[in-house]
Amino acid sequence: MKVNRFTAPTMAEALKQVKATLGAEAVILETTEAPGQVTVTAAVDLDAPGAATTEPADGALLSEVRELMSVVRELVDEQWRRQPPPGGRGIRRLHRALLAQGVDGVIAAALLRETAERLERGTRLDTALAAALGAAPPPTTPSVRLFFGPPGDGKTTTVVKLAAQARRAGRRVLLVGTDTYRLGAALELERYAHALGAEVRRAADPAALTGVLGEPGRADLVLVDTAGAGPAQPGELDELKGLIEAAGTGAGRTLVVSAATGALAAANTWRAFAALAPDACVLTKADTAPGGPIVAQLWRERVPVSHVAAGRRIPDDLEAATPQRLARCLLAA
Ligand SMILES: Nc1nc2c(ncn2[C@@H]2O[C@H](COP(=O)(O)OP(=O)(O)OP(=O)(O)O)[C@@H](O)[C@H]2O)c(=O)[nH]1
Ligand SMILES: [Mg+2]
Structure with a gap:
Protein backbone atom coordinates (compact mmCIF):
# COMPACT_ATOMS: atom_id res chain seq x y z
CA MET A 1 0.00 0.00 0.00
CA GLY A 134 -33.30 11.56 -1.44
CA ALA A 135 -32.90 9.72 1.84
CA ALA A 136 -32.58 12.94 3.88
CA PRO A 137 -35.78 14.07 5.64
CA PRO A 138 -37.43 17.22 4.25
CA PRO A 139 -36.84 20.43 6.23
CA THR A 140 -39.58 21.64 8.51
CA THR A 141 -41.51 24.76 7.50
CA PRO A 142 -41.79 26.95 10.58
CA SER A 143 -43.15 30.48 10.25
CA VAL A 144 -39.85 32.01 11.38
CA ARG A 145 -36.65 31.15 9.53
CA LEU A 146 -33.11 32.52 9.86
CA PHE A 147 -30.68 32.57 6.96
CA PHE A 148 -26.95 32.48 7.52
CA GLY A 149 -23.79 31.56 5.67
CA PRO A 150 -20.48 32.75 4.28
CA PRO A 151 -20.17 36.40 3.20
CA GLY A 152 -21.51 37.15 -0.25
CA ASP A 153 -22.96 33.70 -0.93
CA GLY A 154 -26.46 35.06 -1.56
CA LYS A 155 -28.35 35.24 1.77
CA THR A 156 -30.11 38.55 1.18
CA THR A 157 -30.98 37.70 -2.43
CA THR A 158 -32.38 34.33 -1.32
CA VAL A 159 -34.45 35.91 1.47
CA VAL A 160 -35.89 38.41 -0.99
CA LYS A 161 -36.64 35.68 -3.56
CA LEU A 162 -38.46 33.64 -0.93
CA ALA A 163 -40.33 36.72 0.26
CA ALA A 164 -41.40 37.52 -3.29
CA GLN A 165 -42.63 33.94 -3.84
CA ALA A 166 -44.56 34.05 -0.56
CA ARG A 167 -46.11 37.42 -1.47
CA ARG A 168 -47.20 35.98 -4.83
CA ALA A 169 -48.93 33.23 -2.87
CA GLY A 170 -50.75 35.92 -0.89
CA ARG A 171 -48.88 35.48 2.39
CA ARG A 172 -48.05 38.30 4.80
CA VAL A 173 -44.29 38.52 5.04
CA LEU A 174 -41.99 40.22 7.53
CA LEU A 175 -38.32 40.68 6.67
CA VAL A 176 -35.93 41.22 9.57
CA GLY A 177 -32.49 42.68 8.92
CA THR A 178 -29.79 41.96 11.50
CA ASP A 179 -26.74 42.89 9.42
CA THR A 180 -25.02 45.74 11.24
CA TYR A 181 -21.69 45.18 9.47
CA ARG A 182 -22.24 45.95 5.83
CA LEU A 183 -22.93 49.56 4.95
CA GLY A 184 -26.36 49.84 3.40
CA ALA A 185 -27.45 46.31 4.27
CA ALA A 186 -30.52 47.46 6.24
CA LEU A 187 -31.49 49.97 3.57
CA GLU A 188 -31.18 47.33 0.87
CA LEU A 189 -33.60 45.02 2.70
CA GLU A 190 -36.02 47.90 3.34
CA ARG A 191 -36.11 48.81 -0.35
CA TYR A 192 -36.88 45.24 -1.33
CA ALA A 193 -39.55 44.93 1.36
CA HIS A 194 -41.29 48.08 0.16
CA ALA A 195 -41.21 46.90 -3.44
CA LEU A 196 -42.72 43.56 -2.44
CA GLY A 197 -45.31 44.91 -0.05
CA ALA A 198 -43.69 43.12 2.87
CA GLU A 199 -43.12 44.48 6.37
CA VAL A 200 -39.54 45.10 7.42
CA ARG A 201 -37.81 45.57 10.77
CA ARG A 202 -34.25 45.95 11.99
CA ALA A 203 -32.88 43.94 14.88
CA ALA A 204 -29.33 44.86 15.79
CA ASP A 205 -28.87 42.27 18.55
CA PRO A 206 -30.49 39.16 20.05
CA ALA A 207 -32.64 41.14 22.50
CA ALA A 208 -34.03 43.26 19.66
CA LEU A 209 -34.77 40.13 17.64
CA THR A 210 -36.67 38.59 20.57
CA GLY A 211 -38.66 41.81 20.75
CA VAL A 212 -39.51 41.87 17.03
CA LEU A 213 -40.50 38.20 16.99
CA GLY A 214 -42.66 38.67 20.06
CA GLU A 215 -44.72 41.52 18.60
CA PRO A 216 -48.42 40.79 18.19
CA GLY A 217 -50.11 40.61 14.78
CA ARG A 218 -47.07 39.17 13.18
CA ALA A 219 -46.88 38.11 9.53
CA ASP A 220 -47.49 34.54 8.31
CA LEU A 221 -43.85 34.21 7.36
CA VAL A 222 -40.85 35.86 9.03
CA LEU A 223 -37.51 35.70 7.20
CA VAL A 224 -34.46 36.84 9.16
CA ASP A 225 -31.43 37.93 7.14
CA THR A 226 -28.04 37.91 8.87
CA ALA A 227 -24.53 39.22 8.25
CA GLY A 228 -22.06 36.95 6.46
CA ALA A 229 -19.87 34.82 8.70
CA GLY A 230 -17.41 32.03 8.15
CA PRO A 231 -14.54 30.00 9.51
CA ALA A 232 -12.33 33.11 9.60
CA GLN A 233 -14.86 35.20 11.58
CA PRO A 234 -15.36 33.59 14.98
CA GLY A 235 -16.80 36.84 16.39
CA GLU A 236 -19.55 36.99 13.76
CA LEU A 237 -20.28 33.29 14.26
CA ASP A 238 -20.77 33.91 17.99
CA GLU A 239 -23.16 36.78 17.27
CA LEU A 240 -25.06 34.53 14.91
CA LYS A 241 -25.38 31.94 17.63
CA GLY A 242 -26.89 34.61 19.89
CA LEU A 243 -29.47 35.52 17.24
CA ILE A 244 -30.39 31.88 16.68
CA GLU A 245 -30.88 31.35 20.40
CA ALA A 246 -33.01 34.48 20.57
CA ALA A 247 -35.23 33.17 17.76
CA GLY A 248 -35.86 30.03 19.78
CA THR A 249 -35.86 26.34 18.94
CA GLY A 250 -39.04 26.68 16.85
CA ALA A 251 -37.30 28.82 14.23
CA GLY A 252 -35.91 27.21 11.08
CA ARG A 253 -32.20 27.56 10.31
CA THR A 254 -31.11 27.72 6.70
CA LEU A 255 -27.49 27.66 5.63
CA VAL A 256 -27.03 29.60 2.38
CA VAL A 257 -23.97 28.51 0.47
CA SER A 258 -22.60 28.98 -3.03
CA ALA A 259 -22.26 26.12 -5.51
CA ALA A 260 -18.81 27.49 -6.29
CA THR A 261 -17.56 26.30 -2.87
CA GLY A 262 -14.66 23.87 -3.38
CA ALA A 263 -14.09 20.71 -1.35
CA LEU A 264 -11.79 22.31 1.22
CA ALA A 265 -14.04 25.34 1.64
CA ALA A 266 -17.07 23.03 1.90
CA ALA A 267 -15.44 21.12 4.77
CA ASN A 268 -14.41 24.36 6.51
CA THR A 269 -17.84 25.91 6.01
CA TRP A 270 -19.47 22.88 7.54
CA ARG A 271 -17.06 22.97 10.48
CA ALA A 272 -17.94 26.63 11.06
CA PHE A 273 -21.72 26.21 10.87
CA ALA A 274 -22.28 22.70 12.26
CA ALA A 275 -22.74 24.07 15.79
CA LEU A 276 -25.67 26.18 14.53
CA ALA A 277 -27.45 22.95 13.51
CA PRO A 278 -28.93 24.06 10.17
CA ASP A 279 -32.03 22.07 9.22
CA ALA A 280 -31.95 23.16 5.57
CA CYS A 281 -29.62 24.60 2.98
CA VAL A 282 -30.08 26.81 -0.06
CA LEU A 283 -27.53 26.17 -2.78
CA THR A 284 -26.91 29.47 -4.59
CA LYS A 285 -25.00 30.46 -7.72
CA ALA A 286 -25.67 27.08 -9.32
CA ASP A 287 -25.40 28.98 -12.61
CA THR A 288 -21.68 29.51 -11.93
CA ALA A 289 -20.59 26.00 -10.86
CA PRO A 290 -22.13 22.52 -10.55
CA GLY A 291 -21.73 22.46 -6.76
CA GLY A 292 -20.59 18.84 -6.36
CA PRO A 293 -18.30 19.32 -3.33
CA ILE A 294 -20.84 21.21 -1.21
CA VAL A 295 -23.78 19.01 -2.27
CA ALA A 296 -21.73 15.94 -1.30
CA GLN A 297 -20.69 17.50 2.03
CA LEU A 298 -24.29 18.39 2.91
CA TRP A 299 -25.43 14.91 1.96
CA ARG A 300 -22.85 13.43 4.31
CA GLU A 301 -24.00 15.73 7.11
CA ARG A 302 -27.68 14.92 6.42
CA VAL A 303 -28.63 18.55 5.86
CA PRO A 304 -31.36 18.64 3.20
CA VAL A 305 -31.02 21.15 0.37
CA SER A 306 -34.38 22.91 0.20
CA HIS A 307 -33.77 25.22 -2.79
CA VAL A 308 -31.36 25.78 -5.64
CA ALA A 309 -30.71 29.30 -6.96
CA ALA A 310 -29.25 29.51 -10.44
CA GLY A 311 -29.21 33.22 -11.13
CA ARG A 312 -29.79 36.67 -9.67
CA ARG A 313 -33.34 37.30 -10.94
CA ILE A 314 -35.88 37.90 -8.19
CA PRO A 315 -37.92 35.78 -7.66
CA ASP A 316 -37.55 33.52 -10.71
CA ASP A 317 -34.08 32.12 -10.10
CA LEU A 318 -34.98 30.01 -7.11
CA GLU A 319 -36.44 26.53 -7.43
CA ALA A 320 -37.33 23.92 -4.85
CA ALA A 321 -34.52 21.37 -4.76
CA THR A 322 -35.26 17.82 -5.85
CA PRO A 323 -33.00 14.78 -5.58
CA GLN A 324 -32.88 14.74 -9.41
CA ARG A 325 -31.64 18.35 -9.51
CA LEU A 326 -28.95 17.56 -6.91
CA ALA A 327 -27.94 14.43 -8.81
CA ARG A 328 -27.34 16.69 -11.82
CA CYS A 329 -25.05 18.84 -9.65
CA LEU A 330 -22.95 15.80 -8.76
CA LEU A 331 -22.88 14.31 -12.25
CA ALA A 332 -21.80 17.52 -13.99
CA ALA A 333 -18.15 17.38 -14.84
N1 LIG B 1 -24.94 34.36 -10.46
C1 LIG B 1 -25.64 34.40 -9.32
N2 LIG B 1 -25.47 35.44 -8.50
C2 LIG B 1 -26.16 35.45 -7.35
C3 LIG B 1 -27.03 34.40 -6.97
N3 LIG B 1 -27.54 34.70 -5.74
C4 LIG B 1 -27.01 35.88 -5.39
N4 LIG B 1 -26.17 36.34 -6.35
C5 LIG B 1 -25.39 37.58 -6.38
O1 LIG B 1 -24.37 37.49 -5.41
C6 LIG B 1 -24.08 38.78 -4.87
C7 LIG B 1 -24.17 38.70 -3.36
O2 LIG B 1 -25.51 38.40 -3.01
P1 LIG B 1 -26.13 38.80 -1.61
O3 LIG B 1 -27.51 38.27 -1.57
O4 LIG B 1 -25.91 40.24 -1.32
O5 LIG B 1 -25.18 37.92 -0.67
P2 LIG B 1 -25.13 37.93 0.93
O6 LIG B 1 -24.82 36.54 1.35
O7 LIG B 1 -26.37 38.54 1.47
O8 LIG B 1 -23.88 38.87 1.16
P3 LIG B 1 -23.42 39.50 2.60
O9 LIG B 1 -24.67 39.98 3.27
O10 LIG B 1 -22.50 40.62 2.19
O11 LIG B 1 -22.74 38.41 3.33
C8 LIG B 1 -25.11 39.73 -5.48
O12 LIG B 1 -24.50 40.38 -6.56
C9 LIG B 1 -26.20 38.80 -5.98
O13 LIG B 1 -26.92 39.34 -7.07
C10 LIG B 1 -27.19 33.30 -7.87
O14 LIG B 1 -27.90 32.31 -7.64
N5 LIG B 1 -26.44 33.34 -9.03
MG1 LIG C 1 -26.62 40.17 2.79
Whole structure:
Protein backbone atom coordinates (compact mmCIF):
# COMPACT_ATOMS: atom_id res chain seq x y z
CA MET A 1 0.00 0.00 0.00
CA LYS A 2 1.28 3.43 -0.93
CA VAL A 3 -0.29 6.67 0.19
CA ASN A 4 1.11 9.63 -1.72
CA ARG A 5 0.37 13.29 -1.77
CA PHE A 6 0.66 15.32 -4.99
CA THR A 7 0.67 19.07 -5.33
CA ALA A 8 0.11 20.91 -8.62
CA PRO A 9 -1.35 24.19 -9.84
CA THR A 10 -4.47 22.49 -11.26
CA MET A 11 -6.55 19.40 -10.54
CA ALA A 12 -5.84 18.01 -14.02
CA GLU A 13 -2.09 18.25 -13.47
CA ALA A 14 -2.28 16.72 -10.00
CA LEU A 15 -4.33 13.80 -11.36
CA LYS A 16 -1.78 13.38 -14.15
CA GLN A 17 0.94 13.06 -11.51
CA VAL A 18 -1.15 10.53 -9.58
CA LYS A 19 -1.53 8.39 -12.67
CA ALA A 20 2.14 8.68 -13.64
CA THR A 21 3.37 7.71 -10.18
CA LEU A 22 0.78 5.27 -8.88
CA GLY A 23 -0.80 4.06 -12.12
CA ALA A 24 -4.42 3.87 -13.24
CA GLU A 25 -5.38 1.74 -10.22
CA ALA A 26 -4.82 4.62 -7.80
CA VAL A 27 -7.77 5.73 -5.70
CA ILE A 28 -8.15 9.39 -4.76
CA LEU A 29 -8.64 9.71 -1.02
CA GLU A 30 -8.71 13.43 -0.53
CA THR A 31 -8.35 16.66 -2.43
CA THR A 32 -7.66 20.05 -0.95
CA GLU A 33 -7.46 23.43 -2.62
CA ALA A 34 -5.61 26.62 -1.87
CA PRO A 35 -5.21 29.62 -4.16
CA GLY A 36 -3.19 28.38 -7.16
CA GLN A 37 -2.54 24.99 -5.63
CA VAL A 38 -4.35 21.66 -5.54
CA THR A 39 -3.21 18.82 -3.29
CA VAL A 40 -4.40 15.30 -4.01
CA THR A 41 -3.87 12.37 -1.65
CA ALA A 42 -4.03 9.07 -3.48
CA ALA A 43 -3.33 5.46 -2.63
CA VAL A 44 -2.60 2.27 -4.46
CA ASP A 45 -2.54 -1.24 -3.06
CA LEU A 46 0.41 -2.56 -5.01
CA ASP A 47 3.98 -1.42 -4.85
CA ALA A 48 4.08 0.91 -7.80
CA PRO A 49 7.51 0.94 -9.40
CA GLY A 50 9.00 4.40 -9.38
CA ALA A 51 6.85 5.71 -6.54
CA ALA A 52 9.20 8.14 -4.91
CA THR A 53 7.35 10.07 -2.25
CA THR A 54 5.62 7.44 -0.18
CA GLU A 55 4.47 8.83 3.14
CA PRO A 56 4.32 6.64 6.20
CA ALA A 57 0.76 6.21 7.46
CA ASP A 58 -0.27 5.09 10.94
CA GLY A 59 -2.01 1.75 11.44
CA ALA A 60 -5.55 3.06 11.96
CA LEU A 61 -5.37 5.35 8.96
CA LEU A 62 -3.90 2.58 6.86
CA SER A 63 -6.68 0.14 7.63
CA GLU A 64 -9.32 2.83 7.03
CA VAL A 65 -7.71 3.69 3.73
CA ARG A 66 -7.46 0.02 2.77
CA GLU A 67 -11.12 -0.57 3.56
CA LEU A 68 -12.16 2.47 1.56
CA MET A 69 -10.05 1.46 -1.39
CA SER A 70 -11.52 -1.99 -1.46
CA VAL A 71 -15.05 -0.56 -1.30
CA VAL A 72 -14.38 1.79 -4.18
CA ARG A 73 -12.60 -0.83 -6.27
CA GLU A 74 -15.29 -3.46 -5.64
CA LEU A 75 -18.01 -1.06 -6.65
CA VAL A 76 -16.25 0.13 -9.74
CA ASP A 77 -15.32 -3.41 -10.81
CA GLU A 78 -18.75 -4.82 -10.14
CA GLN A 79 -20.46 -2.09 -12.12
CA TRP A 80 -17.92 -2.46 -14.88
CA ARG A 81 -18.79 -6.17 -15.14
CA ARG A 82 -22.52 -5.49 -15.04
CA GLN A 83 -22.44 -2.52 -17.38
CA PRO A 84 -19.45 -2.74 -19.67
CA PRO A 85 -18.22 0.59 -21.03
CA PRO A 86 -21.38 1.96 -22.71
CA GLY A 87 -20.03 5.47 -23.19
CA GLY A 88 -19.12 6.03 -19.57
CA ARG A 89 -22.38 4.96 -17.94
CA GLY A 90 -22.68 3.36 -14.54
CA ILE A 91 -20.79 3.86 -11.34
CA ARG A 92 -17.53 4.61 -13.15
CA ARG A 93 -19.12 7.70 -14.62
CA LEU A 94 -20.15 8.89 -11.18
CA HIS A 95 -16.68 8.14 -9.84
CA ARG A 96 -15.10 10.20 -12.62
CA ALA A 97 -17.57 13.07 -12.16
CA LEU A 98 -16.95 13.24 -8.42
CA LEU A 99 -13.19 13.18 -8.93
CA ALA A 100 -13.35 15.84 -11.63
CA GLN A 101 -15.22 18.17 -9.26
CA GLY A 102 -12.75 17.42 -6.47
CA VAL A 103 -15.33 15.86 -4.12
CA ASP A 104 -13.71 14.62 -0.92
CA GLY A 105 -12.57 11.00 -1.45
CA VAL A 106 -14.19 9.60 1.68
CA ILE A 107 -17.56 11.18 0.89
CA ALA A 108 -17.24 10.09 -2.75
CA ALA A 109 -16.71 6.47 -1.67
CA ALA A 110 -19.82 6.59 0.54
CA LEU A 111 -21.88 8.14 -2.29
CA LEU A 112 -20.65 5.49 -4.73
CA ARG A 113 -21.63 2.74 -2.31
CA GLU A 114 -25.11 4.17 -1.67
CA THR A 115 -25.70 4.71 -5.39
CA ALA A 116 -24.43 1.26 -6.36
CA GLU A 117 -26.86 -0.33 -3.90
CA ARG A 118 -29.69 1.27 -5.85
CA LEU A 119 -28.27 0.61 -9.29
CA GLU A 120 -30.27 -2.47 -10.25
CA ARG A 121 -30.10 -3.77 -13.79
CA GLY A 122 -31.82 -1.25 -16.04
CA THR A 123 -31.84 1.59 -13.48
CA ARG A 124 -30.41 4.82 -14.80
CA LEU A 125 -27.41 6.20 -12.95
CA ASP A 126 -29.05 9.57 -12.25
CA THR A 127 -32.13 7.81 -10.88
CA ALA A 128 -30.04 5.65 -8.55
CA LEU A 129 -28.00 8.66 -7.42
CA ALA A 130 -31.17 10.69 -6.84
CA ALA A 131 -32.58 7.84 -4.75
CA ALA A 132 -29.38 7.81 -2.68
CA LEU A 133 -29.58 11.58 -2.18
CA GLY A 134 -33.30 11.56 -1.44
CA ALA A 135 -32.90 9.72 1.84
CA ALA A 136 -32.58 12.94 3.88
CA PRO A 137 -35.78 14.07 5.64
CA PRO A 138 -37.43 17.22 4.25
CA PRO A 139 -36.84 20.43 6.23
CA THR A 140 -39.58 21.64 8.51
CA THR A 141 -41.51 24.76 7.50
CA PRO A 142 -41.79 26.95 10.58
CA SER A 143 -43.15 30.48 10.25
CA VAL A 144 -39.85 32.01 11.38
CA ARG A 145 -36.65 31.15 9.53
CA LEU A 146 -33.11 32.52 9.86
CA PHE A 147 -30.68 32.57 6.96
CA PHE A 148 -26.95 32.48 7.52
CA GLY A 149 -23.79 31.56 5.67
CA PRO A 150 -20.48 32.75 4.28
CA PRO A 151 -20.17 36.40 3.20
CA GLY A 152 -21.51 37.15 -0.25
CA ASP A 153 -22.96 33.70 -0.93
CA GLY A 154 -26.46 35.06 -1.56
CA LYS A 155 -28.35 35.24 1.77
CA THR A 156 -30.11 38.55 1.18
CA THR A 157 -30.98 37.70 -2.43
CA THR A 158 -32.38 34.33 -1.32
CA VAL A 159 -34.45 35.91 1.47
CA VAL A 160 -35.89 38.41 -0.99
CA LYS A 161 -36.64 35.68 -3.56
CA LEU A 162 -38.46 33.64 -0.93
CA ALA A 163 -40.33 36.72 0.26
CA ALA A 164 -41.40 37.52 -3.29
CA GLN A 165 -42.63 33.94 -3.84
CA ALA A 166 -44.56 34.05 -0.56
CA ARG A 167 -46.11 37.42 -1.47
CA ARG A 168 -47.20 35.98 -4.83
CA ALA A 169 -48.93 33.23 -2.87
CA GLY A 170 -50.75 35.92 -0.89
CA ARG A 171 -48.88 35.48 2.39
CA ARG A 172 -48.05 38.30 4.80
CA VAL A 173 -44.29 38.52 5.04
CA LEU A 174 -41.99 40.22 7.53
CA LEU A 175 -38.32 40.68 6.67
CA VAL A 176 -35.93 41.22 9.57
CA GLY A 177 -32.49 42.68 8.92
CA THR A 178 -29.79 41.96 11.50
CA ASP A 179 -26.74 42.89 9.42
CA THR A 180 -25.02 45.74 11.24
CA TYR A 181 -21.69 45.18 9.47
CA ARG A 182 -22.24 45.95 5.83
CA LEU A 183 -22.93 49.56 4.95
CA GLY A 184 -26.36 49.84 3.40
CA ALA A 185 -27.45 46.31 4.27
CA ALA A 186 -30.52 47.46 6.24
CA LEU A 187 -31.49 49.97 3.57
CA GLU A 188 -31.18 47.33 0.87
CA LEU A 189 -33.60 45.02 2.70
CA GLU A 190 -36.02 47.90 3.34
CA ARG A 191 -36.11 48.81 -0.35
CA TYR A 192 -36.88 45.24 -1.33
CA ALA A 193 -39.55 44.93 1.36
CA HIS A 194 -41.29 48.08 0.16
CA ALA A 195 -41.21 46.90 -3.44
CA LEU A 196 -42.72 43.56 -2.44
CA GLY A 197 -45.31 44.91 -0.05
CA ALA A 198 -43.69 43.12 2.87
CA GLU A 199 -43.12 44.48 6.37
CA VAL A 200 -39.54 45.10 7.42
CA ARG A 201 -37.81 45.57 10.77
CA ARG A 202 -34.25 45.95 11.99
CA ALA A 203 -32.88 43.94 14.88
CA ALA A 204 -29.33 44.86 15.79
CA ASP A 205 -28.87 42.27 18.55
CA PRO A 206 -30.49 39.16 20.05
CA ALA A 207 -32.64 41.14 22.50
CA ALA A 208 -34.03 43.26 19.66
CA LEU A 209 -34.77 40.13 17.64
CA THR A 210 -36.67 38.59 20.57
CA GLY A 211 -38.66 41.81 20.75
CA VAL A 212 -39.51 41.87 17.03
CA LEU A 213 -40.50 38.20 16.99
CA GLY A 214 -42.66 38.67 20.06
CA GLU A 215 -44.72 41.52 18.60
CA PRO A 216 -48.42 40.79 18.19
CA GLY A 217 -50.11 40.61 14.78
CA ARG A 218 -47.07 39.17 13.18
CA ALA A 219 -46.88 38.11 9.53
CA ASP A 220 -47.49 34.54 8.31
CA LEU A 221 -43.85 34.21 7.36
CA VAL A 222 -40.85 35.86 9.03
CA LEU A 223 -37.51 35.70 7.20
CA VAL A 224 -34.46 36.84 9.16
CA ASP A 225 -31.43 37.93 7.14
CA THR A 226 -28.04 37.91 8.87
CA ALA A 227 -24.53 39.22 8.25
CA GLY A 228 -22.06 36.95 6.46
CA ALA A 229 -19.87 34.82 8.70
CA GLY A 230 -17.41 32.03 8.15
CA PRO A 231 -14.54 30.00 9.51
CA ALA A 232 -12.33 33.11 9.60
CA GLN A 233 -14.86 35.20 11.58
CA PRO A 234 -15.36 33.59 14.98
CA GLY A 235 -16.80 36.84 16.39
CA GLU A 236 -19.55 36.99 13.76
CA LEU A 237 -20.28 33.29 14.26
CA ASP A 238 -20.77 33.91 17.99
CA GLU A 239 -23.16 36.78 17.27
CA LEU A 240 -25.06 34.53 14.91
CA LYS A 241 -25.38 31.94 17.63
CA GLY A 242 -26.89 34.61 19.89
CA LEU A 243 -29.47 35.52 17.24
CA ILE A 244 -30.39 31.88 16.68
CA GLU A 245 -30.88 31.35 20.40
CA ALA A 246 -33.01 34.48 20.57
CA ALA A 247 -35.23 33.17 17.76
CA GLY A 248 -35.86 30.03 19.78
CA THR A 249 -35.86 26.34 18.94
CA GLY A 250 -39.04 26.68 16.85
CA ALA A 251 -37.30 28.82 14.23
CA GLY A 252 -35.91 27.21 11.08
CA ARG A 253 -32.20 27.56 10.31
CA THR A 254 -31.11 27.72 6.70
CA LEU A 255 -27.49 27.66 5.63
CA VAL A 256 -27.03 29.60 2.38
CA VAL A 257 -23.97 28.51 0.47
CA SER A 258 -22.60 28.98 -3.03
CA ALA A 259 -22.26 26.12 -5.51
CA ALA A 260 -18.81 27.49 -6.29
CA THR A 261 -17.56 26.30 -2.87
CA GLY A 262 -14.66 23.87 -3.38
CA ALA A 263 -14.09 20.71 -1.35
CA LEU A 264 -11.79 22.31 1.22
CA ALA A 265 -14.04 25.34 1.64
CA ALA A 266 -17.07 23.03 1.90
CA ALA A 267 -15.44 21.12 4.77
CA ASN A 268 -14.41 24.36 6.51
CA THR A 269 -17.84 25.91 6.01
CA TRP A 270 -19.47 22.88 7.54
CA ARG A 271 -17.06 22.97 10.48
CA ALA A 272 -17.94 26.63 11.06
CA PHE A 273 -21.72 26.21 10.87
CA ALA A 274 -22.28 22.70 12.26
CA ALA A 275 -22.74 24.07 15.79
CA LEU A 276 -25.67 26.18 14.53
CA ALA A 277 -27.45 22.95 13.51
CA PRO A 278 -28.93 24.06 10.17
CA ASP A 279 -32.03 22.07 9.22
CA ALA A 280 -31.95 23.16 5.57
CA CYS A 281 -29.62 24.60 2.98
CA VAL A 282 -30.08 26.81 -0.06
CA LEU A 283 -27.53 26.17 -2.78
CA THR A 284 -26.91 29.47 -4.59
CA LYS A 285 -25.00 30.46 -7.72
CA ALA A 286 -25.67 27.08 -9.32
CA ASP A 287 -25.40 28.98 -12.61
CA THR A 288 -21.68 29.51 -11.93
CA ALA A 289 -20.59 26.00 -10.86
CA PRO A 290 -22.13 22.52 -10.55
CA GLY A 291 -21.73 22.46 -6.76
CA GLY A 292 -20.59 18.84 -6.36
CA PRO A 293 -18.30 19.32 -3.33
CA ILE A 294 -20.84 21.21 -1.21
CA VAL A 295 -23.78 19.01 -2.27
CA ALA A 296 -21.73 15.94 -1.30
CA GLN A 297 -20.69 17.50 2.03
CA LEU A 298 -24.29 18.39 2.91
CA TRP A 299 -25.43 14.91 1.96
CA ARG A 300 -22.85 13.43 4.31
CA GLU A 301 -24.00 15.73 7.11
CA ARG A 302 -27.68 14.92 6.42
CA VAL A 303 -28.63 18.55 5.86
CA PRO A 304 -31.36 18.64 3.20
CA VAL A 305 -31.02 21.15 0.37
CA SER A 306 -34.38 22.91 0.20
CA HIS A 307 -33.77 25.22 -2.79
CA VAL A 308 -31.36 25.78 -5.64
CA ALA A 309 -30.71 29.30 -6.96
CA ALA A 310 -29.25 29.51 -10.44
CA GLY A 311 -29.21 33.22 -11.13
CA ARG A 312 -29.79 36.67 -9.67
CA ARG A 313 -33.34 37.30 -10.94
CA ILE A 314 -35.88 37.90 -8.19
CA PRO A 315 -37.92 35.78 -7.66
CA ASP A 316 -37.55 33.52 -10.71
CA ASP A 317 -34.08 32.12 -10.10
CA LEU A 318 -34.98 30.01 -7.11
CA GLU A 319 -36.44 26.53 -7.43
CA ALA A 320 -37.33 23.92 -4.85
CA ALA A 321 -34.52 21.37 -4.76
CA THR A 322 -35.26 17.82 -5.85
CA PRO A 323 -33.00 14.78 -5.58
CA GLN A 324 -32.88 14.74 -9.41
CA ARG A 325 -31.64 18.35 -9.51
CA LEU A 326 -28.95 17.56 -6.91
CA ALA A 327 -27.94 14.43 -8.81
CA ARG A 328 -27.34 16.69 -11.82
CA CYS A 329 -25.05 18.84 -9.65
CA LEU A 330 -22.95 15.80 -8.76
CA LEU A 331 -22.88 14.31 -12.25
CA ALA A 332 -21.80 17.52 -13.99
CA ALA A 333 -18.15 17.38 -14.84
N1 LIG B 1 -24.94 34.36 -10.46
C1 LIG B 1 -25.64 34.40 -9.32
N2 LIG B 1 -25.47 35.44 -8.50
C2 LIG B 1 -26.16 35.45 -7.35
C3 LIG B 1 -27.03 34.40 -6.97
N3 LIG B 1 -27.54 34.70 -5.74
C4 LIG B 1 -27.01 35.88 -5.39
N4 LIG B 1 -26.17 36.34 -6.35
C5 LIG B 1 -25.39 37.58 -6.38
O1 LIG B 1 -24.37 37.49 -5.41
C6 LIG B 1 -24.08 38.78 -4.87
C7 LIG B 1 -24.17 38.70 -3.36
O2 LIG B 1 -25.51 38.40 -3.01
P1 LIG B 1 -26.13 38.80 -1.61
O3 LIG B 1 -27.51 38.27 -1.57
O4 LIG B 1 -25.91 40.24 -1.32
O5 LIG B 1 -25.18 37.92 -0.67
P2 LIG B 1 -25.13 37.93 0.93
O6 LIG B 1 -24.82 36.54 1.35
O7 LIG B 1 -26.37 38.54 1.47
O8 LIG B 1 -23.88 38.87 1.16
P3 LIG B 1 -23.42 39.50 2.60
O9 LIG B 1 -24.67 39.98 3.27
O10 LIG B 1 -22.50 40.62 2.19
O11 LIG B 1 -22.74 38.41 3.33
C8 LIG B 1 -25.11 39.73 -5.48
O12 LIG B 1 -24.50 40.38 -6.56
C9 LIG B 1 -26.20 38.80 -5.98
O13 LIG B 1 -26.92 39.34 -7.07
C10 LIG B 1 -27.19 33.30 -7.87
O14 LIG B 1 -27.90 32.31 -7.64
N5 LIG B 1 -26.44 33.34 -9.03
MG1 LIG C 1 -26.62 40.17 2.79
